[in-house]
Amino acid sequence: MNIGQHCVIIVLKWGAQMNLLEKSKENIIVVAHRGAAGGNIPCNTIAAYEIALKQGADMIEADVSCSADGKLFLFHPGMERPHLNKLMSLKHKKFSSIQKTKYVNYDNTPTQFGIDSFDDFLEQFKGRCFINIDKFWGNPEKIYQAVKRHGMVDQILVKSKLNKNVTGILEELCPELPFIPIVSEEHPSHEELKKMNINYIGAEVLFEKEDSQLASKEFIDMMHRDGKLVWVNSIIYNYKEQLSGGHSDDSALTVSEDYGWGWLADRGFDFIQTDWTMMLVDYLKRTNRYYK
Numbered sequence: 001m002n003i004g005q006h007c008v009i010i011v012l013k014w015g016a017q018m019n020l021l022e023k024s025k026e027n028i029i030v031v032a033h034r035g036a037a038g039g040n041i042p043c044n045t046i047a048a049y050e051i052a053l054k055q056g057a058d059m060i061e062a063d064v065s066c067s068a069d070g071k072l073f074l075f076h077p078g079m080e081r082p083h084l085n086k087l088m089s090l091k092h093k094k095f096s097s098i099q100k101t102k103y104v105n106y107d108n109t110p111t112q113f114g115i116d117s118f119d120d121f122l123e124q125f126k127g128r129c130f131i132n133i134d135k136f137w138g139n140p141e142k143i144y145q146a147v148k149r150h151g152m153v154d155q156i157l158v159k160s161k162l163n164k165n166v167t168g169i170l171e172e173l174c175p176e177l178p179f180i181p182i183v184s185e186e187h188p189s190h191e192e193l194k195k196m197n198i199n200y201i202g203a204e205v206l207f208e209k210e211d212s213q214l215a216s217k218e219f220i221d222m223m224h225r226d227g228k229l230v231w232v233n234s235i236i237y238n239y240k241e242q243l244s245g246g247h248s249d250d251s252a253l254t255v256s257e258d259y260g261w262g263w264l265a266d267r268g269f270d271f272i273q274t275d276w277t278m279m280l281v282d283y284l285k286r287t288n289r290y291y292k
Contacts, residue, residue, distance in 0.1 A: 046095030059130030072118035
């Protein structure tokens with residue numbers, strides 16, 4: 001089954017039966033986008049995720065793909081050229097061949113880092129941190145079954161753009177999984193989702209301007225009153241497409257931390273996803289914004 005929607009899974013910190021809503025009351029959840037990569041350390045590798053935890057991440061984000069013979073592994077689909085320096089598609093390869101493939105670094109020089117299996121990744125970080133696993137909707141049953149094998153079902157959050165296929169899969173396959181829809185500029189389905197037989201716990205908001213309704217304290221306060229969480233992205237995929245009204249990693253580092261990250265924290269967002277984990281954690285703690 002391939003829905004082709006952006007989505008994640010989140011595995012909760014400190015073991016099973018944890019309540020994400022309760023944990024979010026303690027501190028802003030800092031999400032390390034694809035781990036902490038740089039220099040010779042490629043993203044989406046166990047090494048990058050270990051570094052992210054050392055830098056203070058509460059959550060690590062990973063992309064999950066599937067091989068031609070049905071094995072799950074960590075890799076962002078379509079990124080073979082920049083990350084491997086190869087014109088190929090890993091989804092058409094058997095996993096035994098994928099395991100022999102090495103990442104390249106930012107200078108396109110081969111590294112010692114290979115592609116990790118999803119099972120190895122889960123076992124490595126089970127009970128140690130939150131895990132945000134992207135691309136769930138490409139292989140929802142395989143990923144869900146893998147999580148069950150590792151005893152992590154109670155730790156899962158799924159998020160995606162809304163459509164009937166998504167809610168249908170949640171209802172039929174995994175209705176117990178906490179769910180966060182990804183919404184842009186407005187969130188008209190809030191009341192409807194509250195009535196559905198799914199575990200709706202919050203929303204990821206995308207907004208181009210800071211005066212967006214989704215970025216308002218009124219919206220965030222309303223979500224909190226209803227017991228829901230709000231996720232924001234300070235990451236930049238494309239500078240021409242702002243995800244958080246210009247309050248981003250880029251503006252935090254080139255304008256001011258207060259303008260970039262401080263603005264997001266002061267609005268009351270529960271999650272901030274970043275590519276600069278150590279600096280964001282340091283800023284939030286240094287300015288007494290990390291703990292609630």
